Amino acid sequence: MSSLVRYPGPGCVVEFLHGNRTNVAWVLAEQSGRYRLLLANRRETKLPAARLLPWSGPAYSGEHSREEIVDILTRHDQEREALAAGVDPAELWELAQGDVARASAEWFASLLWDAPGPDRVAAVGRRMLEQKSHFKFQPPDFDIHPREKVEARTAELEVQQRRERVVGAGQSLFRELWDCHVKGRPAPVFPAGPGGPLDPGPGGEDGEAADTAQALRAVLLAAMAEETGTPEAAIWATLKKGLPEDPHLPLLLAQTWGVVPEHFNALLLAEGYAWGDAWSEPFADDIAAARQRLAALAREPEPEPYVSVDSATTRDIDDAFFVQRTPDGGYRLQLALACPALTWDFGSALDRAVRERASSLYLPEGTSHMLPEAYGLGLYSLEQGQPRPALVMDFTLDAAGALLSMQPRPAWVRVAENSTYEALEAALDGAAPDSQPALGVELGLKLRGQRIARGAVVVDRPDPGITLTGEGAQTRVDIEQHPACPGAQTAVSEFMILANSAAGDWGREHGVALIHRTQDITLPGDAAGVWTSPEDAHRVVRLMAPTCQELTPRRHATIAAEAYAPLTSPLRRYADLVNMAQMLHVLEHGAPLWDAEELGRILPHLTARTEAAGRIQRFRPRYWKLVYFRQNRKEQFEAVAVEDGQLVTLALPREQLYVRVPRQMLGDKIYPGQRFLVRMHKVNPLTNELRVAEAWEQ
Incomplete structure (x- = not known):
């Protein structure tokens, strides 16, 4: 064979690019x-000389x-492909790096062979055309990219290739997963075997298939989190x-695949809320430092035998009370409030993480605390018998329960008893008039009476307990x-309302910026009172x-x-933590920690995060209630008509849920308080769908 031909004429073998592929x-x-x-496929074409490759x-x-x-063409093409398979363009780039800025394919071929012929030069040229991360073809030569550019382009190319691999596998996989969901059959195990969506193919690596599967799982999680502007969001x-x-859709695909279990709480991802306590692990040093600072500040607790009252499962005890009758027949109420603000490092990474959480979540499937559990369940929780820092609000009230004064003070306390609502209620039977249970309830009722006289509206509805047993698809709801x-x-609710109202008044009187809860509306006079029936509520x-x-x-x-x-x-x-820090700083230093402008900068984001946590807290229990109805479709449930119309609104008092029913299903005469028995159908907890199948008047 002769060497390269500079001016090809009839009978010469040439190459050109078409569709990003080299053709002989x-x-x-x-x-x-x-x-x-004439091409190897027997077709003819016409090209200008500039389209021919320089070998x-x-x-x-x-x-x-x-x-x-x-x-002849087929033989040369096969020979060149075989030679190209043995050429490593990255090795050629390393050999040329630092010596020349550009060179021909023939020069690069001479690095591998002595006097390379056309087939060898063409093989090298083909491989260098493919390696765009290392070379740029500027006919008739190749520019050699510097090392930093090669590293950047290589990384970009890997990302692009990985994305193409993930998209290619995901298109078939997600269609198959949806088909499995619709038909109610289990999804195959992935990464799949030969021919499956994640099959690496001949010569492929199992690790590559596993990486693709992991990337697709991340895509589904990102879609459930409603992410935007991320690579996963673009792939989705x-x-x-x-x-x-x-x-x-992303939740259903993920559940079908087994990425997340049945009843997975996708709201947590959508609202960006980290469940459990694992999120706090990176802050172990901060927690240890807070423990040391707290120990250095410890002092002898006040002697009052405070009592806390919570549900039996509560572990984050943040309030306790001690009430006494005064000589004039009034009351002295001392409320001890847990005080994490004493050593809290506002502005730290831990503080920003807690602000992002904004609130604890108390859901049927468990509790996720706002603070690290080492704080909220340990260092600062008002645990019985343990000395703890507190902000004590000392109230003086007259015999009718009207507030006369409130004095806040930082203190250390030792709670005498962590009681429960049931225990306090039971203790009322036969209790001495001036005992803590009796005095507490007596004062609580007077405080409520004072508020109702001022126009307060109290809706007293039963609190249904949702209990889950089992896991995943086997979860049963009661x-x-x-x-x-x-x-x-x-007693407990009125003490909390008294404290928060007094804090608002204190802030206004002292010119201290606080975060307030407001509802600046006018209620009709007949709204005041305690309402218990479903129709009145x-x-x-x-x-x-x-x-x-x-x-x-x-x-x-x-x-x-x-x-x-x-x-x-x-x-x-978190808003309560901020307000406590403001009051504590004034008491200890004579000035608040932040002014109104500084608090105003954090309030919009804090409000958004508080509302996000609130959405989870509202919607998730409703989800489980609908699961309960779906599991008990044959049962009949008590319902009360509370609003008439083309669609009548029924309240389910035991389950604390509302459902709307076509009027013709209930009869001609509908009035608030009318009692029915209903049976449910078409229950879909995910779409919040709940329909009544039948109704009977009681």
Whole structure:
């Protein structure tokens, strides 16, 4: 064979690029810089000289039939492919790096062979054309990229290739998963075997298939989290095309695949809330430092035998009380509030993480605490018998329960008893008039009476307990009523309302910026009172408006408070932690920690995060209630008509849920308070669908 041909004529083997692929051809004729070529597939084409690659040859003389030409082209193409398979362009780049800035394919071929012929030069050229991360083809030579550019381009190329691999596998996999979901059959195990969506193919690596599977799982999780602007979000936008427009599509695919279990709480991902306590592990050093600072600040607790009252499962105890009758027949109430603000490092990475959580979540499947559990369940929880820092609010009230004064002070306390609502309620029977249970309930009822006289609206509805047993698809839901503890619950709730209202008044009087809960509306005079029946509760709730979180102290109409700044749950709510820190800083240093402008900068984001946690807290129990109805479709449930119309609104008092029913299903005469028995069907917890199949008047 002859060497490269500089000016190819008839009988010369040439190459050109078409569709990003190298094609071999035979020159049939040349005229004025344009070539008529015969391709290996027996087709002819015409190209200008500029389209030919700069490694023409060999040139054949004599006459050749078309079949002979095709055989020659096929032989050269196969030879060049075989040679190219043994060429490592990255190795060529390393050999040339630092010596030359650009060179021809023939020069690079000479690094591998002595006097390389056309097939070897073409093989090297083909491989260098493929390696765009290392070389740029500038005819007739190749530019050699510097090392930093190669590293950047290599990384980009790997990302692009991985994305193409993930998209290619995901398109078939997600269609198959949806088909499995619709038909109710189990999904095959992935990574799949030969021929499956994640099969690496001949010569592929199992690790590559596993990486692709992991990437697709991440895509589904990102889609459930409703991420935007991420690589996973871009891949999901491509993969969901051709699949049904279902808002829960990523969750359904993930459940079918087994990425997440049945009943997975996708709201946590959508709202960006980390469940459990693992999120706090990176802050172990901060927690240890807080433990040391707290130990250095410890002092002898005050002697009052405070009592906390919570549900039996509560472990984050953030309030306790001690009440006494005064000589004039009034009351002295001392509320001890857990005080994590004492050593809290506002502005730290831990503080930002807690602010992002904004609130603890108390769901049927468990509790996720706002603070690290080492704080909220350990260092600062008002655990019985343990000395703890506290903010004590010392109230003086007259015999009717009207507030005369409130003095806050930082203190250390030792709670005498961690009691429960049930225990306090039981202790009322036969209790001495001046005992803690009796005095607490007595004062609580008077405080409620004072608020109702000012226009407060109290909706007293049963609190259904949702119990889960089993896991995944085998989870069973039970709903049962908690024992009624009206005295104990009234005492505790009224003490908290008193403290938060007094904090709002204190902030306004002292010019201290606090985060307030406001509901600046006008309620009709007949709304005031305690409402217990479903129809009455529904009527007055419709008169209310959502509360706002703002810095300006305004009226909270439902509670009947002129200012309301929550601070009684600093272990559970970030706004309460901020308000407590403001009050504590004034008491210890004479000035607040932040002014209104500084608090105003964090309030919008804090409000958004508080609302996000609130959505989870509202919607998730409802989800489990619908699962309960789906599991008990044959059962009949008590319902009460609370609002008439074309669709009648029924309240389910035991389950604390509303459902709307076509009027014709219930009869001609409908009135509030009318009792029915209903049976459910078409229950879908994910889409919040609950329909009544049948109804009978009781």
